[in-house]
Amino acid sequence: MDKFNILRCLLLGLTAVTGDQLVLNQHNAVRKALCDNVTHAVIGFITWINVHYYLGQMTFFSNRLLVQSLVCGVISSAIDVDHFIAAQSLHIKDATSLSKRPFLHCTTLPLAVALVLLLLGCHLRSATFEAFGWMLLASFLSHHIRDAARRGFWLWPFGSTVPLGSGLYISLTVLLPLLLSYGVIYTNGVFGRLKSHQATVSVV
Numbered sequence: 001m002d003k004f005n006i007l008r009c010l011l012l013g014l015t016a017v018t019g020d021q022l023v024l025n026q027h028n029a030v031r032k033a034l035c036d037n038v039t040h041a042v043i044g045f046i047t048w049i050n051v052h053y054y055l056g057q058m059t060f061f062s063n064r065l066l067v068q069s070l071v072c073g074v075i076s077s078a079i080d081v082d083h084f085i086a087a088q089s090l091h092i093k094d095a096t097s098l099s100k101r102p103f104l105h106c107t108t109l110p111l112a113v114a115l116v117l118l119l120l121g122c123h124l125r126s127a128t129f130e131a132f133g134w135m136l137l138a139s140f141l142s143h144h145i146r147d148a149a150r151r152g153f154w155l156w157p158f159g160s161t162v163p164l165g166s167g168l169y170i171s172l173t174v175l176l177p178l179l180l181s182y183g184v185i186y187t188n189g190v191f192g193r194l195k196s197h198q199a200t201v202s203v204v
Helices: 003-025 029-054 063-078 081-087 108-124 127-151 165-187
Strands: none
Touching: 003 029, 003 165, 029 063, 029 127, 029 165, 063 127, 108 127, 127 165
16 A cells, blocks of 8 residues: 555544544533534545545546535534434434434435435436445445444344444544445446546555
């Protein structure tokens, strides 16, 4: 793995570690929630950028890459809105003291929706549907992996896994863009065959 790839992996890992530390150091509930949410957004943003570079997209600041990465970051952040929906309250204390995880934190949901989008993209030969399916996976899985460090994955109707712990959570966060880029390549859809992508995943 070359130095640039190592730096990108380190950036993603350090973002997760730094964000977690900032959350732990906050004693105000609002600031704690804000730090946690911003960390989710930044990780989602960087995850999609890394997916593009593993696919061989070498235009650093193309408009398409920037917009898609921002969308990933926004989705990763917006997932936590379900805390307020489940609590039926706009108060942070109510939203963060739920007895069970709210619906957008069920990992089965984005997997199912992304699968539908990818199948539609394949059937309709639509790169847009396919791209949004992969972006949905990037944003939701990056969020769920981080949450799973303490609580595991909620895989309805099968239940929840054991907590991942810090080491496995950081490793999966760093590996997620690579795994998604392999998925894009080996499903051989329209999105994966765009001219801006190379035929193989660039990891060395």
